[in-house]
Amino acid sequence: MSDNLTDSELLVLGLVSEMPRHGYELEQVIEQRGMREWTQIGFSSIYFVLGKLEKKDFVTAEKPSGAKAKKSYIMTSTGRDALVTQTLTAIKTVRPTYSSILLGMAHWPTLTRQQALSALRQRGEALQTELSRIENILIDQQPLPDHVEALFNFSIGQLKAEADWLHQTLDYMTCKPWNR
Template identity: 30%
Template sequence: MSSDADIVVLSLIAEQPRHGYDLDRVIERRGYRQWTSLAFSSVYYLLKRLSERGLLEPDDGSEGRRTVFRVTDAGRHELRKAAGERVLAPAPPAAGVLPALNAYARLDEPELVAALAQRAEALLDRLDELRGLRARVDEEHALAIFDYEILRQEADLVWTRTLLKKAGSDED
């Protein structure tokens, strides 16, 4: 089973052969770090691991630190399979906030109301950040990713504000 990071790397190399630095620049430019944990150092680790699994191979005549990789037939098969599974499976809700609500006996507890108000502010900041990043990309699939994440964050904000209203807060 491939991880989300594996799918991102495979898909970017499936677009065109790339080396690690180029991958990192594309990941940064398209804002993929907003929704997946792909640090610069992990790009090289993933390239090595995907190569060891036979999903990537060096492009002809390419070696060393600037090794350019291409996707193998097995890599294309794995990419289609893993991507297809994820498209079909609805993502579970983010677990962080849901179990945390169980820590409070009532929605109007001052600590919960304060935390929810801070959450609403953080969501507004996050939405501003996402919208700014979206304005910098022009690839259709990258725009679709940002649109999805913006809608998720907007829904979270509506949910958070609904809880605040139920708690009798003045937060809007």
């Protein structure tokens, strides 16, 4: 079976590596740590992901003793090896990301000048709102471990880079004759 992990599998395996956890506890940790600010995993998919990790022998389920006890998952040594390998790969590998702005820009010619420029301006406002929101989360959660602060700073850097690109694009588009 392949050791390649999806982003959701890597996230869940990493959390299980910290200590044995059950699905609801994983949801609580994801929520408390603000992990949905930088990764996509829904509550409904946590148990599905745990099942996939168990099939790969990366985690094992600890059977509950009480009637209402929840099944906890423990990382195996195979899981530890996969976690280390995939963590190193995730840090050193550049992967393209696909933003909806790329699709919008590809279909730019279908819009009127007013629609297109208005949409870009609205995106700029949304970027500023999101940037403020993420910066406030970062401030509210201080002090943070260095690696967690780096996660937030990465998101902030991406938002700032897009805001700079958007500003330059709007400057260029408003000075350029419309070709439609």
